[in-house]
Amino acid sequence: xxxxxxxxxxxxxxxxxxxxxxxxxxxxxxxxxxxxxxxxxxxxxxxxxxxxxxxxxxxxxxxxxxxxxxxxxxxxxxxxxxxxxxxxxxxxxxxxxxxxxxxxxxxxxxxxx
Numbered sequence: 001x002x003x004x005x006x007x008x009x010x011x012x013x014x015x016x017x018x019x020x021x022x023x024x025x026x027x028x029x030x031x032x033x034x035x036x037x038x039x040x041x042x043x044x045x046x047x048x049x050x051x052x053x054x055x056x057x058x059x060x061x062x063x064x065x066x067x068x069x070x071x072x073x074x075x076x077x078x079x080x081x082x083x084x085x086x087x088x089x090x091x092x093x094x095x096x097x098x099x100x101x102x103x104x105x106x107x108x109x110x111x112x113x
Contacts, residue, residue, distance in 0.1 A: 001025075002093045006077075007107030012084050018107055019077040020093030031096045032069060032076040036089035036109075043092070047078060060086070083111045 006018040020032065031050045037043040047067040048056045055067055064082040069075070076093065090106040 002095055002102055002104035004091065004093050004104045004107035007091065007109045009110040009112060010083055011113055012111055014083050014111070015079070015081045016083065016109060017077055017079045018091055018109065019075050020095075020104060021073075021075040022095065025095075027069065027074050027076060027095060028071050029097055030100070030102075032067075033094040033096070034067060034078045035092045035094060036087075037092070037106075038089040041089075046091070049076065080109070083109075085111050087111050 001023045003021050004018055006016060008016060010016055031048060033048040034046040035043050036046050044058065046058055046061060047065055049067045049069055057065060064080065066079040068077055080087065088109060088111050090108050092106045093104040095102045
C-alpha cells in the first residue's frame, strides 16, 4: 500500500515536497511515478524514476520538479519549485513492477494567492 504525504497550500512561486511511502514493501523493486488530477480533468503523468534511477518529466514541469527516491528510508518524493496555479491538483504516487501496479490515495496540492 502506498501513502502520499506533504501536500498543502502555497502561494505562486512557492515550493512543496510530497512523499510516497510503502507499507510492507520495498519501493526499490518498483518504478515509481507521480500523476496528478485536477477537477474535471483526466489524470496526467508528471514524473517517473525507474529502478535504475532514470527520470522522466512532463514538459510543463521540467526544470521545476525533481523526482527522487530514498532507498534507505524506502520512500520516493517529488520536490516542486516555482509552483503556479496550473499545478493545483491531487497528486498520486504509482509503483509498477512486472505483475504489480499500485496507486496511492493522493495528496492535495493547492497553489493560490
